[in-house]
Amino acid sequence: MAQELMGQYLDLILEANKTTNLTRITSRDEALVLHIEDSLVGLEEVSEAPDGLYGDLGSGGGFPGVPLALATGRETVLVDSVKKKMAIVQQAVNQLGLGRQITTCSDRIEDLALDRPGSFSVLTARALSRLVALLELSSPLLVKGGRLVCYKAQLSDEEMREARAVEDLLGMRLVSQRETTLSDGETRRTIVVFEKVGKAKLKLPRRIGAAQKTPLKPRS
């Protein structure tokens, strides 16, 4: 049932993509791997997070948010600052009768953190930002014990070092890191999980755009 709904959702997004730019992938076969299969790579990590609200940050066309919502049954909020994308995603979700479980928010993540601080048990982010920015954007949204599940295509030692250097400042801690290859035999995916372990030692969110444009550095 969930699998069937994922296919129907994908079809609605690929149809809408003919007139509005939601994804660069136009072939259904490719999208089944790069959107549906890839979205589900982090299912184990999302399922292991504490019960409660799930949020997909920078959700775009609803990936990995919608497949993960369907696979876990969690109440889900998809967040993206582009109103047009969120309107199409909400329409597709409603068409499938999922509007009570999955809602969209067309705000900046920083604004959502002001509206709903500490409300999320688990967050995901795919193709959004470097880890250091993901940690900063997520920290104010998560409950204590909540998890951030990051989908990375390439993860350099430098990117990981940069994130680990500000973990303490942000009240976050690395939990796990795992690599896998999708069924196309070539797409590599790394799933990195952080937990919210305490309060951030600075006021969050910083001004709009700061997390992504001027990433935090450790305090000396």
Ligand SMILES: C[S@@+](CC[C@H](N)C(=O)[O-])C[C@H]1O[C@@H](n2cnc3c(N)ncnc32)[C@H](O)[C@@H]1O
């Ligand atoms: C490259 S797309 C990835 C979309 C989707 N997660 C995927 O993997 O297919 C990044 C998305 O993040 C959104 N975004 C970037 N920064 C954001 C912010 N601070 N608040 C809300 N949305 C943001 C952009 O509008 C864009 O749709």
